[in-house]
Amino acid sequence: MIRLTGITRTFQMGDQAVHALDAVDLSIESGEYVSIMGPSGSGKSTLLNIIGLLDRPDSGDYALDYRPITDLSETEQAQIRREKIGFVFQSFHLIPRLTAAENIALPLVLSGIPPNQRRHRVNTALQDFELTHRANHRPSELSGGQRQRVAIARATIMQPGIILADEPTGNLDHQIGAEVMMLLENLQDRGTTLIVVTHDRELGARAHRQIGMRDGKVLTDRRNDTD
Amino acid sequence: MTLTDTLHTSFGTVLSYRIRSLLIILAIALGVAAVVILTALGDGARNYVIQQFSSIGTNLLVVLPGRAETAGSFPGAVLGQTPRDLTLKDAQLLGRLPQVRRYAPLNVGAAELSAANRLREVTVLGSNANLIPIRHMQLAQGSFLTHGSAYSAQIVLGAKIAAEFFPHGQAIGQRVRLGGNRFLVSGVLKAQGETMGFNTDEIVIIPIDYAQSLFNTTSLFRIxxxxxxxxxxNATKQAMQTSLRQSHDGENDTTVITQDAILDTFDRILRAMTLAVASIAAISLLVAGILVMNVMLIAVNQRTAEIGLLKAIGATSGDIRRLFFAEALWLSFAGALLGFLLGQAGSFLLRVAYPQLPAWAPVWASLAGILIALTAGILASILPAGKAARLDAVQALNKR
Structure with missing residues (x-):
């Protein structure tokens, strides 16, 4: 589970200090499906980056699975990213030189998992995401939906407890976007925490818990009654 | 990230930027090749000179009349005279020293040689039978002053002289006239060409006594x-000097030069030259190093988003640093290897073009070239790799 207390993040824009996050308190249980919505500049991406340990808060505490991690070293944080967190980006962020299979294998390579185990796990992931026939294609030869499936396969290959998705359907058309969301929601059904940042209201409404942000503060925190 | 994976991944990166990698490898390779070829040339020249000296004889000591000393103040030096000449007696004295295997007194002059209605001026060496082995000359036919003929009027002709005077026939046994005296041709030298600027094909050799009377002198040119x-x-040199000083009334008025001393001087000069040329070539490797740095800095800028992604999926700063480091290492390694091969090929071509020049690059130079290339590449990648490792993940990811 994720517990944020008094998280503040300030950026210096010229001579003006911008409060991207202003004393945010937030708890997310394991296995929750949360959407974070708000206009641009509301701090939703910054919040996601801090949860994903890509960014450090200026003040406040962050505990992941009851372990305080704000003061961990850079290397320790990298290890947590590797093992517990999977990122899905709007622009996929695949490495253009590498094939689909190689892109999926990257987190395993970074973790130092031996090649024969890697091959097995990557093949399973390729099957799960219906990418087996595209395994040796480079990203430039894949459709948008396929690219995002590769990115999701990469994010989940280490079986992390948390998936962080930043506008995962932003570069996809409506139908493909819906398919991608189904994939992510399937993962959540199997117990993964899913946090989606979006400004698409329809998309945000699918989440069981919706957090609205404005000016670096949590404005609303609603749960769907249907669940 | 394991070392194997780091090397493997960075190797893939090198391969995927084909043209960029080729160009940078070529730049490094040319630097290494320049070091290898230029040192091959320099060292080849050095060995060529050593060979030339060895062909004159490595155990050789030369005695000159007079003292080769700038501080000396005997009055004759100003007039170009020496107080005491070298004589045959000196030569015989040296010949009796236990360290000396053999000696050859030497007089050099020019005289007219005539035979078979031909006439030309030739360089005349006056000596004894030992001259030929001491100077590593060889007789193609005949002999010189052997079998008790030490005082007979024999003459040995250089290969070209023999061919000029006796184009069809047997030179041995013919009589020739040299400066008024008649000589019996007892031998013909093997054609050797020029060694150290002295052409043995156009000389004649006669016994020292006849030479001294021909040139009307009692002194010797050299021993x-x-x-x-x-x-x-060195011990031999000491003994010779002592012996000569005693026979010259305690006066140090001769100079003994060892072959080694001359050789050492040439060796030092040519070594220094090789080193200087190699250093100049090494500068091109430093330039290649700066090129590697430039290329790697551009690579970091090009791949900023990728670096951000790697950090997001759990790469440490160390992983990123090592990846870029390994990439530069591959480039420098490939460049050094290619350069070494190019250099060896170039030296081979040099040897083919100039067979008498032993243009082999010394091992130290090849190693130094490769090491400098690797070091320059590695040093040059420190800055870019550090820059990549320090990139802020969020900003890197947002850069498109």
Whole structure:
């Protein structure tokens, strides 16, 4: 589970200090499906980056699975990213030189998992995401939906407890976007925490818990009654 | 990230930026090749000179009249005279030293040689039978002053002289006239060409007594001495100097030069030259190093988003640093290897083009070239790799 207390993040824009996050308190249980919505500049991406340990808060505490991690070293944080967190980006962020299979294998390579185990796990992931026939294609030869499936396969290959998705359907058309969301929601059904940042209201409404942000503060925190 | 994976991944990166990698490898390779070829050339020249000296004889000591000393103040020096000449007696004295295997007194002059209605001026060497082995000359036919003929009027003709005077026939046994005296042709030298600027094909050799009377002198031009043992060459030199001083009333008025001393000087000069040329070539490797740095800095900028992604999926700063480091290492390694091969090929071509020049690059130069290339590449990648490792993940990811 994720517990944020008094998280503040300030950026210096010229001579003006911008409060991207202003004393945010937030708890997310394991296995929750949360959407974070708000206009641009509301701090939703910054919040996601801090949860994903890509960014450090200026003040406040962050505990992941009851372990305080704000003061961990850079290397320790990298290890947590590797093992517990999977990122899905709007622009996929695949490495253009590498094939689909190689892109999926990257987190395993970074973790130092031996090649024969890697091959097995990557093949399973390729099957799960219906990418087996595209395994040796480079990203430039894949459709948008396929690219995002590769990115999701990469994010989940280490079986992390948390998936962080930043506008995962932003570069996809409506139908493909819906398919991608189904994939992510399937993962959540199997117990993964899913946090989606979006400004698409329809998309945000699918989440069981919706957090609205404005000016670096949590404005609303609603749960769907249907669940 | 394991070392194997780091090397493998960075190797893939090198391969995927084909043209960029080729160009940078070529730049490094040219630097290494320049070091290898230029040192091959320099060292080849050095060995060529050593060979030339060795062909004159390595155990050779040369006695000159007079003292080769700028501080000396005997009055004759100003007039170009020496107080005492070298004589045959000196030569015989040296010949009796236990360290000396054999000696050859030497007089050099020019005289007219005539035979078979032909006439030309030739360089005349007056000496004894030892001259030929001491100077490493060889007789194609005949002999010189052997079998008790030490005082007979024999003459040995250089290969070209023999061919000029006796184009069809047997030179041996013919009589020739040299400066008024008649000589019996007893031998013909093997054609050797020029060594150290002295063409043995156009000389004649006669016994020293006849030479002295021909040139009307009692003094010697040089005494050539061959030591028994190369390792005792300095002791031999000492003994010769002592012996000569005693016979010259305690006066130090002769100079003994060892072959080694001359050789050492040439060796030092040519080594220094090789080193200087190699250093200049090494500068091109430093330039290649700066090129590697430039290319890697551009690579970091190009791949900023990728670096951000790697950090997001759990790469440490160390992983990123090592990836870029390994990439530069591959480039420098490939460049050094290619350069080494190019250099060896170039040296081979040099040897083919100039067979008498032993243009082999010394091992130290090849190693130094490769090491400098690797070091320059590695040093040059420190800055870019550090820059990549320090990139802020969020900003890197947002850069498109």
């Amino acid at each position: 050539l001495v061959e030591a028994k043992n190369h390792s005792e060459i």
